[in-house]
Amino acid sequence: MSGTPQRLALPAAFFARGAEVVARGLLGCTIVTASGGELTRGRIVETEAYIGPQDPASHAAERIGRTARNASMFGPPGIAYVYRSYGVHWCLNAVTGHHEFPAAVLIRALEPVAGIDVMRRRRTWQGRVPSDRDLCSGPGRLTAALAINGALDGHPLDRQPLWIEAGEEVADADVAYGPRIGITRAADWPLRFCVRSSRWLSRAARW
DNA sequence: GGTCGGATCATCT
DNA sequence: GATGATCCGACCG
Numbered sequence A: 001m002s003g004t005p006q007r008l009a010l011p012a013a014f015f016a017r018g019a020e021v022v023a024r025g026l027l028g029c030t031i032v033t034a035s036g037g038e039l040t041r042g043r044i045v046e047t048e049a050y051i052g053p054q055d056p057a058s059h060a061a062e063r064i065g066r067t068a069r070n071a072s073m074f075g076p077p078g079i080a081y082v083y084r085s086y087g088v089h090w091c092l093n094a095v096t097g098h099h100e101f102p103a104a105v106l107i108r109a110l111e112p113v114a115g116i117d118v119m120r121r122r123r124t125w126q127g128r129v130p131s132d133r134d135l136c137s138g139p140g141r142l143t144a145a146l147a148i149n150g151a152l153d154g155h156p157l158d159r160q161p162l163w164i165e166a167g168e169e170v171a172d173a174d175v176a177y178g179p180r181i182g183i184t185r186a187a188d189w190p191l192r193f194c195v196r197s198s199r200w201l202s203r204a205a206r207w
Numbered sequence B: 001g002g003t004c005g006g007a008t009c010a011t012c013t
Numbered sequence C: 001g002a003t004g005a006t007c008c009g010a011c012c013g
Helices: A019-026 A069-074 A116-123 A139-145
Strands: A030-035 A038-050 A080-085 A089-095 A104-114 A162-165 A175-178 A192-195
Touching (some): A019 A038, A019 A104, A030 A104, A038 A139, A069 A080, A069 A089, A080 A139, A089 A139, A104 A116, A104 A139, A104 A192, A116 A139
Antiparallel strands (some): A030 A038, A030 A162, A080 A089
16 A cells, blocks of 8 residues: 655644645645555645634634534644534644644645545545536535545644655745635634645535 | 435434 | 625526
């Protein structure tokens, strides 16, 4: 199996910065999972920052405080925060900042890079195989394609079976940012980042 | 192309 | 009892 997380994974220090900085920096990086001996890789093309207790759209907003669900957001930088969305889907975040300060970056879309046949199989539902474009074009889709679920909540993102590697830099001119998707509070804060030229963005982000 | 409703459940009021 | 950091299929044009 290719991929050696110990050598290639982003260090925790990468995540020990403001969530909006990490959200920008993660564009172009590669998420890798090795599940059941099956390797899948995807290039991050869309992210959202949830910047701290003062962010009313965050699961760890001041009015909510620390709960069982958001506990990982209070953990050290560089771990995963995985939660169930609408009772149906899983969503993956990278925890940022410093220990006990709740902030994270939601991964919203990936460009499929390797293990695409595996992704197609995992994303097939009721006999319908999605187009390659829709394999990872949304936060709930990419977790299904990469076999990411609640068992990985709190997992350090520098080791098996889920890690993130540095990738080719994305130039500032190719980065677009705007409002986050699907939220009601602070709906106008420009904390969503995407690779402007990518054809792999979530449906909600295509303009 | 766009819009709408259902699925489904942990979390919080 | 209401609310989501969503997705999918149906339906309309």
